[in-house]
Amino acid sequence: MKLIIICIIQLILVPALSPFFVGIVRKVKARLQNRRGASVFQPYSDIWKLLHKDEVISEDASWIFRYTPYILFSITIIVGASIPLFVTTFTNYFTSDFLVVVYLLALGTFFLALAGLDVGNAFGGFGSSREMTVSALTEAGLVFSILVLALTAHTTNLFSIASHIESLTLHSHAQYVSICLAFIGFIIALLAETGRFPFDNPSTHLELTMIHEAMILEYSGKRLALIEWASANKLLIFISLGSNLFLPWGIANSIDSADIIFSLVLFLLKVTCFCVAIAALESSIAKVRYFRIPDLLLTSFILSVIAIILVI
Amino acid sequence: MIDILVKISFFFMLSSFIIGAVGSLVFMRNNWLANLCGNLFAFAGSAFGIITSAVILITGSVISCSLPTSFTLFTLSLHIDSLSAFFLFIISLISLLCSIYGIGYITHFFNKYNIGTLGFFYNIFIAGMVLVVTANNGLFFLIVWEIMSLASYFLVIYEHKDKENIKAGTLYFVMTHIGTAFIIFAFLLLYKTTGSFDFTIIKDNISGISPFMKNSIFVLTIIGFGTKAGIIPLHTWLPGAHPAAPSHVSALMSGVMIKTGIYMFIRIFLDILPDAPLWWGYTILIIGSISSLLGILYALIEHDIKRLLAYSSIENIGIILLGLGSALVFFSLNMKSFAIMGLIAALYHTLNHSIFKALLFMGAGSVISGTHTRNIEEYGGLIKTMPQTAFLFLIGSMAVSALPPFNGFFSEWLTFQSLFHGIKSFSFFTQLIFIIAAGSLIFTGGLAAACFVKAFGITFLARPRSEAAKHAKESSFTLRIGMASLAVLTLFFGLFAGPVSSMLSRISKSLCVFQDSESAISTQFHAVKLQDDFAIVSMPGILISLVLFITGIVIIIYLLTRNQKIRKGITWDCGTSLTPRMEITDTGFSRSLITIFGGLLKPSRQSDIEYHDANQRYFQKLNIATLGTRHDIYNTYLYKPLQGLVTIIADYVKTIQSGNINGYILYIFIAMMSLLLLFVI
């Protein structure tokens, strides 16, 4: 019984909470810009509103355009359920290998980019091009930064990594340093993957700067809602990965109720902190030029490589 | 009992190919008869091939037979062990489906080219490949190897009215011949060491081989078979030759023929030569990294859909070599269980690549037969006119981009895992090599996705960019049958990763060197698990969750919003009228990646572009534009200098024939005098 409840929590935690954390980021950013900002629950209302609106679909759109939102959203739910959120004993053997997670997310990106191309407007195309460019370069940093942990923990299963890292007493300074380096690499990859500053501006509609928004320009109604929701999910997935893999302390190692509740609370706290940090980061740095992006992403990759060399 | 059955089936296979070959020549005058004869017998032969290989794979038996010929040292000896049977299986499987596809595809050559010769060379080509992977005698091997090359050469130049094809064919034939020269030399060195061309005898007598000899054979083999496999920088023939052939043959060449090189790599490095030194593995890993990364980058640049696929083959050969290289390194370090894992990764990717690359080439063939062009820039919107081709091509694209739940993902995952083990375990230098390999594999994966988004998106999505694309029709039934079967296979081999891996593990263990060692991966039906719980993946799990969640979400959303109206509108056009010219082009799509990797790709630059509407522009002239279509650094830095050297020598040699008779007699005089001085003392 308890297990089933935990399962369900694990399954719906990400989609349920993700709009909230997007709201937090927006709120903090508004505050930092001396605005009052909308309520932190505003994203829920947005999704609800969009879900009930009528839709316009381009006559050029094919089934790819129609089904991409569903695929994207489903993938974020699957991935959300396959990563450690608040408990590590949850041994999801099916999809919780970190390469599976990375490639499942890539599957979403793949379809999103195709959807951007599908309707044949000028924006969608370059949006897809940029998205694929960035994601092709990001993957390396992402995989290698997690690989540092995987090699430390001798497993590539995300749950096992979390529990290992949590129970790990670090022996050498090299390991500290390497995990720190990997963390920096991961943060860079996170910002790139979730379309944040300095890579992308999630609230722009200016063709010079937009990547993600350009691809979904043609969407409206329920499909737009799903895509927005999916990208919120993605943000939460990455934040949870960051907080539970690199800073897993406090995550529940058993299905003891008290542990789990404590862990859940701690998880919310960690994620909130993360969101605040991201908002702060976004407010304090400028978006880089598109052709500067590779430098940054390569930095993330190199940092992880150094970390790997240190960790062995 | 089984022995005899297998032999009979093998014999039937060969005779089907021969009947097919001869038959299509006989029926040369009648297009349909020649077509049916060529393809149906190829189909039958392939079916027998599948039966043969399946029986051997399942029973694990080893079949060998030998017929003496009228030539000494040269026996028609065949030896089919599990490894051969595996490659035989791949060849038969792909050629089976290619033959189905061919029946429909060939119709558009009717009355333009001779169908009979196509059928002839097609059958000979398949028979050649089949014999290459089963031959057990060096001379026999070389003969069938050359027959395979010869047949494929004629298939490459089949559309001989196109000058480019002839050029590509010539380059291919010359390269493959030079490659064969290296192979011959390697075999000669083996002969020198053991006194035989028979692989079995060589294997038995090779233990005393000197390291110098062993390393020489390694280098020669890498160059010789690497030319066929298309490793960079020996790949230059590949992007020209594969596209030039008819599409179902391209599918065979890219999907299967280049794998014969891989087969011989495995055969020689892990089976015939004993005790591979560490640097062999390093070399292969480095070659694999370079080939995979550069291969996919070149693919990104291409506008020609079949050339793009050909470059992607180079990339995939690179990935296979990463698996094989790690296997060799582990083998040298005596970590045999991991070596088996690497080998499984390589074999699995070999199988997978054959399937999805054949699928993609067939898809490309359908598109080409619909639009009569290979230029991606002239496609667009084909998903509406050719929906089924589009769907099948999409599956292929996803598989080649290693996206779950298709088969490409699993083999790439396994390759990653063996590379991770390499990073985990050894000395600094080994670790560094493995990091390079893993890094290049990751970049390759991302770039492959970008490349195939481009290939699929520009081809099938948006609005048609040309008249031809607008009026394209869905390809005929047999074409779709061929593709659909392959698409099902991509999913099948993705889904049943567990059983297939255990089969591959058995194949690997059938090699002498791995006979008494355990594989590092354990398989169940639903999951593949690595030693020490390092990693677990369940391909059925991924598929089921994807299917469940997607259908679930679709249903839920449908239930929630069934009352809503969906209005069709035109794409947002910013107030102007949107034309296909405004869509992103193929060049535009990959432009940013090309710019980023400009240092590696060395794209050509064009200066002083003048626009036809210059007076309306703010910048009336653009000084430098990156075209990114040419990347002949291999020509410039490797082949041209070599060719130049030969030409210079030839020019010197030419002066011998000066036309002066006095000089000629002087040669005789000098030759005579120097011989007298040198030899008679």
Add this chain to the structure above:
Amino acid sequence: MFLASSQFLYFMEIMIFVSVIFMHMCKKNTSAVFLYMFQSSMLTLLLIIISIKEASLPFAMVTVFTFIIKVIIAPVFFLNLVKRHKFKFAVSTYLNMPMTLLTLTVLLTITHYKFLKPLVSLAPSKENLLLLSFATILASIFLIINRRGALSQMVGILSLENGIVSFASLAGLEENPGLQIGITFNLLVWVIIATVFVSMIYRKFGTLNVTTMKDLKE
């Protein structure tokens, strides 16, 4: 028996060699032909002496046959050729006179150098003779190399043949007389064909200088 003495043979051989030297130096085609005639007659003398020594009739017949072909028919052919086409002057040599002579000296030295000595084991008593006729062979080849005129080259080949025959006769490497007559007959056919070619060359190219024929090269 002065005639049969080896001194006399040596004298003949020297004459044969000297005629080759003069062939190198001569300026006129006719003189080359006369030199060949002279050389052939010296060779015939040599053969006569040997046949007397051997006292064999068939051999004498061979000698007669040789005399007819080499001293009479071939020169007559050549002289007719020269007269018909009026190419009186021979085409010059590649090397100038001193260099030619120097090379000939070198060749002569080489033949007398130690390493060829074992060759005379064929007939140890005639060491100098053999070496000298070997030198004749080399000098004749050098003649073909050195001269640009088609006719001179022909003469060179014939002189080479004379050198070989003299060597063989001196060394006793003789064959069936019938065969020898055949060989000589062969030579006659050769001379006929070659003269036809020489006149063809003269008609097509307007000169006997073979260096003008340079179209056949790579």
Add this chain to the structure above:
Amino acid sequence: MVIIFLISAPLLAAILSLFVRRNSLLLEVFTITAAAIELVTGLVIAYSVHHKGSYSFTSYFSVDALGIILVMIIAVIGFVASWYSISYVREEAKEDIIGFSRVKQYYIFLNLFLFAMLSAVVTTSPIIMWVSIEGTTLSTAFLVSFYNKPEAIDAAWKYLIINSVGLLLGFFGTLLFFSPTIGVSDHHGMIHWQTILSNASTFNPFVAKTAFIFVLIGYGTKMGLVPMHTWLPDAHSNAPVPISSLLSGVLLSVAFYAILHFKVIVDSSVGTEFSQTLLIVFGSASVLIASFFILIQKDYKRLFAYSSIEHMGIMALGFGFGGIGAFAAILHMIYHSLAKPILFFSAGNIFLKYHSKEIANVRGTLSVLPITSITLLIGFLTITGVPPFGIFITKLYLLTAGIKEHPVVTAIVLFSFALVFAGFLRHVVSMIFGRNGESIPKGELNTGTILPSIVLVSILIILGFYLPSSIKLLIETAVSNY
């Protein structure tokens, strides 16, 4: 007895042709009949050689295993070349390139040429062999200059002079080989190969070596070994096509046969190493140098001529390496003799259509001459050693024989093979494919110009897959003899 028919047939045909007036059909009948008689008698002799090991008739004629192989080569290629000659010469006569007197001249010399080659092979006397080989030069000199163009005369002159110099050196060498017989046999009797061989032990090693060098240089000139090959491309490219095919395919092998005879003697005197080293030196030089020439060739008949040099080099190398190499060399000789005429016949057909020997002027033969193009392609594949044609396996044997003792030479030769292939492919492809600029009437000239090639192609394919045991036995006997 039958051997008399063999060698008198061509001689008789030549003599009869002398008296023919204005009836070219009669000339053709004489020639083809003589060729047929040669073929039949050759087969009869082959049968007896196969059964008895050798065939001899009086003390003047003797045919051993290698001899009968050469006789058959001469007979088969002679027959096919005569056959091809008929249609080729007819075509040329039709176009008024040649008149009747030339046609007559052609057939007379063709038959004399065959006669000379046959007698060189069947004789027991080294001197008769020498005279016959000199006879081949004399009989073909006018065939080389057949078209009376300046370059043809140039070529014929070079052919005559260089070969004469070479053969005279060979003659000198031959005479030196008689030295062991001094005082042994009857001084004025005819000296046979057997006489010399049985006395080889008394051969002064120094003289033996010198003699062999002269023989090798001499007959090597005729055989076309580098650097004595210089006349060969000129002569072979200027002669009429059937003659070129005989020169390239047969005559060179006959010259090699002569060298082999001497090789046996010198080997039994000073050991095999000496002659093998020489053959390796000349063989590898021929293969290497010819490969460069093939690469940059502009004239297709010269291309085939250089290819002959390469193949002569291969045969020399085969005997140089010894062992299986010798087997390969003889087998190679057969294959080469069969393949080279295919190339020359195709070249002839192309020449009749395009009237140019320049590769650059020949384009798109596949549409103009479809069957000739296919035979050309097959000929090319055969001659460059692409399976399933036999030369591939003989080349491999050669390399196999070489790898143990001479790995460097083997590597060089292997490299040259690749070079030859690349060069050949480039030229042949540019001739066969592409578009011909000017309008050249399509279609083959007549069946007589393609049937001979097709016959040869079929023989080659059969021999490539299946080597009859009788031929194999003959080759093995020959190997053990030489």
